[in-house]
Amino acid sequence: MSNNTLPTDQTGTTILPDPRQESVPRRIGAFFAQPVVIVWIILVLMFPLSRIVSPNFPSLGQLESTLILGLFLVVVAFGQGFVILTGGFDLSLPQTIALGAFLTGYLANTGWPVMGAIVAATIGCALIGLINGLLVAHAKFPPFIVTLATGSILGSVLLGVSRGTPAQPSPAALSSLFSGKESFLGVPTPIWALVIFALIAYLIQMRSTIGRRTFAVGNSEIASRVAGVPVSSTLIIVYTIAGISSGLAGIMLLGYSSGADLNIGASWLLPSITAVVVGGSAIRGGAGSYAGTIGGALLLTVLGIDISAAGFSEGVKQILYGVIILIALIAARLGKDTGAARI
Amino acid sequence: MASRTKKLSRLVGAVAALASATIMLSACTAAPGDSGGDGQKDKVFLNLSYSGNNWQDEAANLAMAIAEAPENAEKYDVTKQISGTDVQKQISDLQSMIASGAKLIVSYPISPTALKQVVQEGCDRGVTFVFYDSTVNAECAYNVAFITGALADDPERAFFGAQTAQALVDLLGGEGKIFLNRGVAGTSTDAVHFDTAMAVFNKHPGIEIVAEFYGSWDSSQSQQETAKALAAHPDVEGVWSQDGEAGVLKALEAAGLEIPVTGENSNYFRQRLSEGWPGVSSGSPPAQAGIAMKVGLHILEHGADGIPKNIEVPLPWITTETAKPCEGADFVDGCNFFPGEADTFVTEVFQVDLLPEASLDAAKTGTGITEVQDLPKMTDFAQAEWRRIYTRDACDEGWAEGTVTENQIPAGLPGCVQP
Numbered sequence: 001m002s003n004n005t006l007p008t009d010q011t012g013t014t015i016l017p018d019p020r021q022e023s024v025p026r027r028i029g030a031f032f033a034q035p036v037v038i039v040w041i042i043l044v045l046m047f048p049l050s051r052i053v054s055p056n057f058p059s060l061g062q063l064e065s066t067l068i069l070g071l072f073l074v075v076v077a078f079g080q081g082f083v084i085l086t087g088g089f090d091l092s093l094p095q096t097i098a099l100g101a102f103l104t105g106y107l108a109n110t111g112w113p114v115m116g117a118i119v120a121a122t123i124g125c126a127l128i129g130l131i132n133g134l135l136v137a138h139a140k141f142p143p144f145i146v147t148l149a150t151g152s153i154l155g156s157v158l159l160g161v162s163r164g165t166p167a168q169p170s171p172a173a174l175s176s177l178f179s180g181k182e183s184f185l186g187v188p189t190p191i192w193a194l195v196i197f198a199l200i201a202y203l204i205q206m207r208s209t210i211g212r213r214t215f216a217v218g219n220s221e222i223a224s225r226v227a228g229v230p231v232s233s234t235l236i237i238v239y240t241i242a243g244i245s246s247g248l249a250g251i252m253l254l255g256y257s258s259g260a261d262l263n264i265g266a267s268w269l270l271p272s273i274t275a276v277v278v279g280g281s282a283i284r285g286g287a288g289s290y291a292g293t294i295g296g297a298l299l300l301t302v303l304g305i306d307i308s309a310a311g312f313s314e315g316v317k318q319i320l321y322g323v324i325i326l327i328a329l330i331a332a333r334l335g336k337d338t339g340a341a342r343i
Numbered sequence: 344m345a346s347r348t349k350k351l352s353r354l355v356g357a358v359a360a361l362a363s364a365t366i367m368l369s370a371c372t373a374a375p376g377d378s379g380g381d382g383q384k385d386k387v388f389l390n391l392s393y394s395g396n397n398w399q400d401e402a403a404n405l406a407m408a409i410a411e412a413p414e415n416a417e418k419y420d421v422t423k424q425i426s427g428t429d430v431q432k433q434i435s436d437l438q439s440m441i442a443s444g445a446k447l448i449v450s451y452p453i454s455p456t457a458l459k460q461v462v463q464e465g466c467d468r469g470v471t472f473v474f475y476d477s478t479v480n481a482e483c484a485y486n487v488a489f490i491t492g493a494l495a496d497d498p499e500r501a502f503f504g505a506q507t508a509q510a511l512v513d514l515l516g517g518e519g520k521i522f523l524n525r526g527v528a529g530t531s532t533d534a535v536h537f538d539t540a541m542a543v544f545n546k547h548p549g550i551e552i553v554a555e556f557y558g559s560w561d562s563s564q565s566q567q568e569t570a571k572a573l574a575a576h577p578d579v580e581g582v583w584s585q586d587g588e589a590g591v592l593k594a595l596e597a598a599g600l601e602i603p604v605t606g607e608n609s610n611y612f613r614q615r616l617s618e619g620w621p622g623v624s625s626g627s628p629p630a631q632a633g634i635a636m637k638v639g640l641h642i643l644e645h646g647a648d649g650i651p652k653n654i655e656v657p658l659p660w661i662t663t664e665t666a667k668p669c670e671g672a673d674f675v676d677g678c679n680f681f682p683g684e685a686d687t688f689v690t691e692v693f694q695v696d697l698l699p700e701a702s703l704d705a706a707k708t709g710t711g712i713t714e715v716q717d718l719p720k721m722t723d724f725a726q727a728e729w730r731r732i733y734t735r736d737a738c739d740e741g742w743a744e745g746t747v748t749e750n751q752i753p754a755g756l757p758g759c760v761q762p
Contacts, residue, residue: 054575065574069567098395159395159425165707166400167685180570180597257563257590259686262395264563308556308568309575 035280038331039295046302053310062305064188068180070301071194072249072256074294076268077275078201079129079245081293082238084276085205085218087285088143090242092132092151093272097265098158100125100250105168105260114171122247128154129243133236158262167261170254178255193252198294201245205290210237218285275300278328299328384420385643388440389636390450391425392433396561398586398629398689399451401706402475405633405692406449408705412712415640419447430457441465447639448472449632452479455531455736471642475635476627477532478734485642487635487654489627490535491730495657500752501730503626503658504539507605509753510623510662511583514603518549519580522572524558524565524606526585533557535733536585542756544583553579558587562609562687566590573598586626588612589686608659610688613680616666624661628691629706631656633698641718650718651725653734659691672703697724727751729758 031037050057076093083090090096100121107117128150135146159166176182182189205211213234216224225231249268254260279296281288303324307317389406391399403423410421424440426433430453438461440448448465452458452474459481462472466483478486493501500506511521523540526533544550554572558565565587573579573594581603584591588606592615595602606612607626616622634656642650661679669678673693680690681703692706693699696719704711728739729747738744738759745760 056575056577059574061577062574065570069570155395162395163400163708165685166395167397167687169685179593253563257566258593259589260563261397261561261687263393263561267559267561267564305571305574308554308571311552311554313555 036289036292036295039279039292039299039328042328042331043295043299043302046299046306050302050306050309053306057306057309062302064180064191065305066298066302067194068188068190069305070298071178071190071197072253072268073271073275073297073301074194074201075197075245075249075252076272077279077293077297078197078205078290079242079249080272081276081279081281081288081290082205082214082245083143083242084273084281084283085214085285085288086143086235086238087218088136088239089147089273090129090132090239090246091144091147091269092128092154093147093242093246094265094269095151095154095158096125096128096243096246097250097253097268098260098262099128099154100247101254101260101264102158102162102168102250102262104174104251104254105170106162106165108171108174109168114173117171118174118251121251122244125243125247125250126240127243129240129246130236132243133239136239137232137235155262162262167259168254170258170260174251174255175258178252179258180256190252190256197248198290202290202294204241210234210241214238215286218287220286271297271300274325278325296328300325384418385446386440386444387419387421387447387639387643388445388449389421389423389632390433390436390440390448391423392451392453393428394425397685397687398560398627401629401689401692402451402632404706404709405629405698405701406475406636407709408701408712409633409636409715410640411710412715414715419640419643426453428453430454434458434461437461437465441468441470445470447643449635449639450474451632452477455480455734471639471647473635473639473642475631477530480736482652482735485635485638485650485652485654486734487631487638487656488726488734489631489656489658490532491726491733492655492658494660499750501658501727502535502539502756504536504541505543505753505756506658506660507623507625508540508543508583511581511603511605512543512547512550514605514621514623515550515581517547518551520551520553520576520578521581521583522569522576522579522591523552523555524569524582524584524587524591525555526557526560526587528557528559533585539753539756540583543753546753558584558590560586562587562590562593564590566594569594570597573600582606586689588624592620608661608689608691609686610680610682610684610690611686613661613666613690614668614682616661616663617668617680619663621663624666625658627689628656628659628694629689630692630694630698630701633701633705634694637698637715637718638721640715650721653726653731654721654724655726655730656694656697656724729760731759732757 047058080090080093103121103124104117107120108114132147132150135141136143177189180188180190184192213229216229217231217234221231253264275297276293277283278299279292307320387410389403391403393399407423410419424436426436433453448470455478458479462479462481462484465472473485473487475487478488491501525537553576556568556572558568569591582591584604584606586607588604589609589611591604592612601620604622606624608624612624616624638650667678668680668682693701700712700716702711728742731738732744742759743762747756747758747760748754
């Protein structure tokens with residue numbers, strides 16, 4: 001009887017179905033149930049749907065604006081997402097952004113070559129991340145408190161050091177690169193920056209050893225330790241990468257606005273967390289993908305543009321923003337639940 | 344378990360040591376203030392809200408430069424404190440200053456209403472309060488504010504919001520699609536600017552507001568918000584902006600638009616105006632903080648006679664025709680911005696009558712004023728009674744809320760009237 005239903009090979013042995021293999025429709029279903037895919041579907045749908053709020057949408061200008069303005073969120077959300085993957089939060093992100101912008105502007109204005117100023121500022125921000133990482137990994141303090149404290153100290157030091165010059169002008173080369181006025185092969189330069197950054201960040205999070213270790217640590221520190229994953233050094237590297245990504249965002253914002261003051265990072269903390277979570281990452285760590293985070297960041301940006309175009313009052317805008325984020329979260333959750341049930 | 348107890352006891356020990364150190368420290372600092380007798384310098388505090396941007400930094404520096412001019416430095420002990428954006432923190436900071444024996448507190452207030460009680464308590468203990476830029480409702484507080492201010496050469500034309508709105512309408516010939524770039528959502532200052540601007544726009548049916556957003560008085564946020572709005576409305580014809588107009592201009596430039604903009608006093612905006620960009624630069628002068636410090640110290644020295652409780656700082660007013668770069672560090676020969684300074688540097692660091700001694704150096708470093716000039720006749724700078732409702736949330740005695748139809752352009756704004 002079993003011979004009727006199960007195939008046999010040439011020797012007559014019954015081939016049992018591989019439990020990992022599912023039917024094609026099921027696999028397609030599981031694919032579309034992934035949070036990453038859901039976020040990207042919503043993102044793509046947002047463009048034609050924008051027609052509802054403005055007869056000028058969808059347009060090339062809208063797409064360009066989304067990608068240019070989305071660059072900063074894609075960058076800050078990478079660092080934040082990496083930290084969230086380990087189960088922590090980086091609350092020093094706004095001050096680290098300010099450090100990146102301030103140091104670059106300051107050094108360039110004192111005569112450093114632009115590239116030198118950028119490298120020095122990035123190293124400075126990496127140091128902040130390193131301190132965060134050391135305190136989290138070795139002192140075992142909660143990341144929330146550690147980064148709140150380092151952020152507060154950094155903010156105050158910046159305020160003291162910058163006395164009289166809280167705003168730094170941007171070096172001209174940086175301004176022309178990130179202001180969106182220049183194009184390369186017909187595409188504005190900030191969009192090229194977005195593509196390059198996203199590729200590198202994707203490789204680090206999803207394809208590198210440190211990326212895999214981060215997933216392991218986020219899932220279970222104890223299990224990782226038992227399995228021989230160097231937990232402490234992984235955490236330290238993760239926070240250092242987060243510091244670098246915040247610093248790069250600061251440098252890009254300095255260029256975009258052709259100048260920056262110490263409040264430049266203030267508005268990015270919550271969006272950085274929101275983009276990661278909307279992108280389908282688990283807020284408690286261990287699961288998530290950078291492709292999802294990119295989708296989340298761009299979705300939040302296009303949402304901001306659409307809501308701005310709709311001409312609602314600020315109160316309605318904030319409500320809509322909240323509601324749409326909730327919808328994205330629910331969709332991702334539903335997808336995840338059904339996806340899990342199929343496997 | 345044993346190690347945990349050990350850790351705990353160590354922690355308790357550390358906390359105890361820290362606490363005793365704090366008590367000793369506060370005892371040390373409290374001692375001179377308590378004696379308060381002859382030979383002691385009077386305590387003066389400069390209390391800021393948020394910081395880290397040019398406006399707040401310049402304002403604080405100008406106030407410190409006045410307080411630390413030689414003639415004042417020998418008499419007063421000045422301390423600067425930053426309270427951040429949390430109003431509870433500002434209240435507790437003000438309480439500490441009162442408790443430490445402050446004679447004068449000059450402050451940028453976060454909220455007109457929330458500070459009322461602590462200010463009243465301080466007044467009862469003999470503290471003089473002078474607030475700048477924004478205002479506090481407490482009756483005993485002195486307010487030095489531009490919010491309801493009028494043009495120096497045309498005192499009937501009042502309110503930053505209304506005057507810049509009218510200027511934009513005029514630049515557009517009465518019709519066109521515009522953006523509104525507002526300030527920090529929920530603040531009283533933003534509300535006054537917006538309400539008085541809308542009173543003007545509503546009279547012109549040809550003006551269509553296609554997008555309204557909050558740039559939070561921040562250049563970078565204003566730039567991003569303008570860029571978002573431009574995606575949907577590339578055909579916009581003018582922008583009414585509060586502080587942050589430098590960012591508005593940068594977003595417009597990236598889109599290749601040179602359309603009329605009204606905004607505040609950033610260096611970048613005035614630079615572009617001087618190069619022919621159509622618009623008007625007005626709004627909040629950081630000089631207000633220096634004026635507030637002068638007023639406060641004058642009251643300590645000479646009493647409050649002749650000093651109005653409600654001081655209205657005249658509105659700066661620079662147009663495409665009048666914008667002119669300064670070659671040195673002073674406003675001379677009608678020049679009104681500093682090409683060498685940062686884009687977001689706020690140019691209004693002088694006030695010709697109230698703060699003529701200020702210098703670019705004082706605004707940047709908080710030092711360098713060698714001689715403080717006497718205040719002019721301050722009653723000339725008293726706020727008109729009919730505008731009181733905007734800064735005190737109530738009318739003076741003998742006045743009632745109503746519509747102001749005389750002595751003020753635009754007519755028809757809510758205010759105080761005599762029955």
